[in-house]
Amino acid sequence: MARDGGVTWRRTEKIDRFNLSATDTAEEVHVLAVDDSLVDRKVIERLLRISSCKVTAVDSGIRALQFLGLDEEKNSNGFNDLKVDLIITDYCMPGMTGYELLKKVKESSVFREIPVVIMSSENVLARIDRCLEEGAEDFIVKPVKLSDVKRIKDYTTREFRVGEEERTRKGTNKRKQRDSFDLSSSSPPSILSSSPVLSSSSSPESQSPSPSPPSIPSASSAPSSPSPIDSPTRRVKTTSSE
Amino acid sequence: MEVGQMQRRLVDYTKTLFMEGFLDAQFLQLQQLQDESNPDFVVEVVSLFFDDSEKLLNDLSMALDQPNVDFKKVDAHVHQLKGSSSSIGAQRVKNACIAFRNFCEEQNIDATLRCLQQVKHEYYLVKNKLETLLRLEQQIVAAGGSIPATEMGF
Numbered sequence: 001m002a003r004d005g006g007v008t009w010r011r012t013e014k015i016d017r018f019n020l021s022a023t024d025t026a027e028e029v030h031v032l033a034v035d036d037s038l039v040d041r042k043v044i045e046r047l048l049r050i051s052s053c054k055v056t057a058v059d060s061g062i063r064a065l066q067f068l069g070l071d072e073e074k075n076s077n078g079f080n081d082l083k084v085d086l087i088i089t090d091y092c093m094p095g096m097t098g099y100e101l102l103k104k105v106k107e108s109s110v111f112r113e114i115p116v117v118i119m120s121s122e123n124v125l126a127r128i129d130r131c132l133e134e135g136a137e138d139f140i141v142k143p144v145k146l147s148d149v150k151r152i153k154d155y156t157t158r159e160f161r162v163g164e165e166e167r168t169r170k171g172t173n174k175r176k177q178r179d180s181f182d183l184s185s186s187s188p189p190s191i192l193s194s195s196p197v198l199s200s201s202s203s204p205e206s207q208s209p210s211p212s213p214p215s216i217p218s219a220s221s222a223p224s225s226p227s228p229i230d231s232p233t234r235r236v237k238t239t240s241s242e
Numbered sequence: 243m244e245v246g247q248m249q250r251r252l253v254d255y256t257k258t259l260f261m262e263g264f265l266d267a268q269f270l271q272l273q274q275l276q277d278e279s280n281p282d283f284v285v286e287v288v289s290l291f292f293d294d295s296e297k298l299l300n301d302l303s304m305a306l307d308q309p310n311v312d313f314k315k316v317d318a319h320v321h322q323l324k325g326s327s328s329s330i331g332a333q334r335v336k337n338a339c340i341a342f343r344n345f346c347e348e349q350n351i352d353a354t355l356r357c358l359q360q361v362k363h364e365y366y367l368v369k370n371k372l373e374t375l376l377r378l379e380q381q382i383v384a385a386g387g388s389i390p391a392t393e394m395g396f
Contacts, residue, residue: 038294040325092321121325
């Protein structure tokens, strides 16, 4: 299938491209998008840009790791100022899957606090569970829509990140509890459709109650996003601590 | 034909494509991503889809032509085609791919060959229709008009 050769811009160009003022780089969210499909990369890139994000799109998990500086060969620290605020990755990719990429990111002391979102065309509960267990922030069933991107952008807000760091430190992050996020976002329909949650594979003891959910400032804007009648299969994590 | 007429024709044509199931809501989403700063977004994505699909259909034909068909490989190609058709809203192609994958699982050579024909058929249909739609848009823009937003009442 058609490929564009991987990273959308060369490393040499980076120096010129990023002669931005401090305010530019500080304010814009930088998303690393990983997808082997050229069509999907084009769409996700546009969705992110229209949502005021900076985007770096790569076609494989390996390239994503290279970009982050996490691959074995090139441990380049020169790109630390190109801070990645969010990683969004396809699940099914040849070579390294999105799940494997997720694990590598979460195993890294430097990068594990970066929220990772998984995308997949398949709404497989076991797969979703596994990703959330491994620390994925969210799981989006493709095709990705603007409302999905608006939602995941919330994961990069400062309040969320602070809460995230605390939970990671305390080790309470393994199991995501997302009821409150979802209740505050426009997702009553997806709660109804999430009855399969009962087949969750994780054991109760791995789940620790999280501290009160961080207030997400943009949650108040959530009602303005279209209700997810177009994503009824998005899985909602509800607590099962009984 | 004056611009207003062309615009009405485009709106009607687009609605038909939705009614007949060729396109679904995801195509609307793509249209919403197009604006003055990205006036060719839809054309670009659709072109990528055409290139991608034609290569995949070739690969599929070859894979199914082998004496010992590697159904995993066939399934992988169909999976990709299903993904990209879903991403642009080519609903009938996507549905044909779903059926195709079921038969891949069964490793049913006759059924998968029929599926390939079906997918090809749906692909060429939607290709034709998208090209017509995009041409209508182009004519409107060339005549100095703007492309009316697709409003679906359903």
